[in-house]
Amino acid sequence: MTARLLLQLAGVFGALGVAIGAFGAHALHDTLAKAGRLDTFETAVRYQFYHVLAMVAVGVLWAARPELRSLGTTGWLWLGGIVLFSGSLYTLCFTGITKLGAVAPLGGLLFVAGWLSLVLAVREL
Incomplete structure (x- = not known):
């Protein structure tokens, strides 16, 4: 991983967060609400955006301080967290497959690991 990547x-x-969020808020709002999954959907979008914004901040820091290469680990962990946490919740909301909800905690662990890796990566600042 590089800062640019x-x-x-x-x-x-x-961009995917905006598109998925808009699709859910407009085209699927009533369907998600009737299924009792609107809160789950909104949680998935929210956590995706939190970590996208964090990835931007880390990418900018890394571009300014390229010697902090371990920031790449932070980025990969957050990316994996988005895919597993938000992705499993989106899948649950769109398909009703509840077994995939069990994947969300793994994504949450990747989010936490990413934040802890950030602590380690910037200890020399």
Whole structure:
């Protein structure tokens, strides 16, 4: 991973977050609400955006301080967290497959690991 790639991935996942969020809020709002999954959907979108914004901040820091290469680990962990946490919740909301909800905690662990890796990566600042 490079700072550029991290920022590009943040852009892609930010765009996906907007598209998925808009689709859910407009085209699927009533369906999600009737299924009792609107809160789950909104949680998935919210956590995706939190971590996309964090990826942008880390990417900018890494571009300014390229010697902090371990920031790449932080980016990968957050990216994995988005895919597993938000992705499993989106899948649950769109398909009703409840077994995939068990994947969400793994994504949550990746989010936490990413934040802890950030602590380690910037200890020399």
